[in-house]
Amino acid sequence: GIVTNTTPMAAYRGIGRLEANYILERLIDQAAHELGLDAVEIRRMNLLRAEDLPWQTPGGALITSGEFLDNLDTALAAAGWGDINKRRNQAMDHGRLYGVGLAMYAENDGSTPTEFAEVAVSGDGRITAMVGTQDFGMGHSTMYSQILSEKLGVNMEEIDVVFGDTDKVKRGAGSHGSRSARMGGTAAVMSADKVILQARVEAAEILETAVADIEFADGHFTVAGTDRTVTLYQVAASIESSGKHLAEEADFNAGPEVISNGVHICELTIEPSDGTIHLEDYCVVADVGTIVNPIIVHGQLHGGVTQGIGQALLEDVAYDPENGQTLTGSFLDYCLPRADDLPNFNISFNEVAETDNLIGAKGAGESATSGAPAAVMNAVADALRHAGAEPVDMPATSEKIWRTLREAGVG
Structure with missing residues (x-):
């Protein structure tokens, strides 16, 4: 040798x-x-x-x-x-x-073909994204905030992004191989989509209508064809009042x-x-x-x-x-x-x-x-x-x- x-x-x-x-x-x-x-x-x-x-x-x-x-x-x-x-x-x-x-x-x-994200919405008007990538100077906090702001219809300033905290982030493959936007960003969108699905059910209960009649846009759930509406944060507060939380997680597994x-x-x-x-x-x-x-x-x-x-x-x-x-x-x-x-x-x-x-x-x-x-x-x-x-x-x-x-x- x-x-x-x-x-x-x-x-x-x-x-x-x-x-x-x-x-x-x-x-x-x-x-x-x-x-x-x-x-x-x-x-x-x-x-x-x-x-x-x-x-x-x-x-x-x-x-x-x-x-x-x-x-x-x-x-x-x-x-x-x-x-x-x-x-x-x-x-x-x-x-x-x-x-x-x-x-x-x-x-x-x-690189590693899987990534994790969890998105939680609280009734006090904050959204927390817990992501498996790591920001060490690339501006990922801004990127994730932009993605979730557009997806959930809220202000970027209302979003907190958590990296590298093993008490809060359940898993993740990290930032390498130019992967964070594609892998982590997609996992965040998938989590946000699941949050909207969960919240739509609660919004239907609050607004006393069928889930199929609930539309979501710009941070609000609305009964289609009416002006009856409830915000994403109001839905989160309603879920919290029953001892639960409005939070969802997802793994993006790429090809x-x-x-x-x-x-x-x-x-x-x-x-x-x-x-x-x-x-x-x-x-x-x-x-x-x-x-x-x-x-x-x-x-x-x-x-x-x-x-x-x-x-x-x-x-x-x-x-x-x-x-x-x-x-x-x-x-x-x-x-x-x-x-x-x-x-x-x-x-x-x-x-x-x-x-x-x-x-x-x-x-x-x-x-x-x-x-x-x-x-x-x-x-x-x-x-x-x-x-x-x-x-x-x-x-x-x-x-x-x-x-x-x-x-x-x-x-």
Whole structure:
């Protein structure tokens, strides 16, 4: 056997998926170059069409939805792909090399195929959602509150979301694999639907009518065709008066993992004198299914792209070759991207709803990381190729760029 203390890979955003996508997209670009094909056209020729779906990959993954050609065309338009040569010439006029990189990705989401939620309504005007996922900075409290606010017709401020409390949350699989909106959100909707069914029976008793005559909308139960109504909270209070509670739970058991997908286009320039890379523009078109909160999803994609840029250009774990001691054990030595390393992100969405869940969601949190390294490194390779230099491996540090340019006699 082999014993090592230099870990080849550890859990990080998009673990394993971005490395696989990086290899695939770099190979596609290299194939296009060697075959004399355009990088866009070689992808266009091989993309799945709507009539191809559902499509099972050779590895066994099932792709059930996606508008891949539309994503590509939207990204090309947003990036001004037709003006690339003009921008390349402008960069050359300023003494810089110019590169543009295109990468597409398809990422499996969901991981553990079951999730739990319980929704309780109290007569004092509060709703509590107890969910099996965990919010550690992703904005899940807002997401769940939005979902239940719309479903139950109440204000978001009236909803409390409980995570990670084993006294209150009976079970759950946690947050990983970009699963929380699809898995946890659907479990919350299922629980809320059961709450409405239970409450409708009580509302019929209160309003002295048949259950079939009760309609529910905007937090009120109403006798159809009349103005006789009772609120959700009044129904909860009535149930509590008999010693019971208005609460229901549900487990969402999903089928195969779903596939989020998208397109990244990175534009950059390089200073030949020292190998410094300047990211000039970055466009993303993402299909994450139905979006609950656009601001949160934008933030997730900003963070995901940033982490992918870090892996492509900056981040590297170094070890002492004599004893294996980690030399990059703190942020003094391990380089992360900062705000001034980044361009403005041009992010848009193509919301193709996934039909396996009540939200219509696919994964979002890790997807941008899967596309970024390939797009950035394809752009680096494009710039170096036009200068007659050989490509470099990740991370494309300024030193690596400088050395390969010197070997090509540039700078």
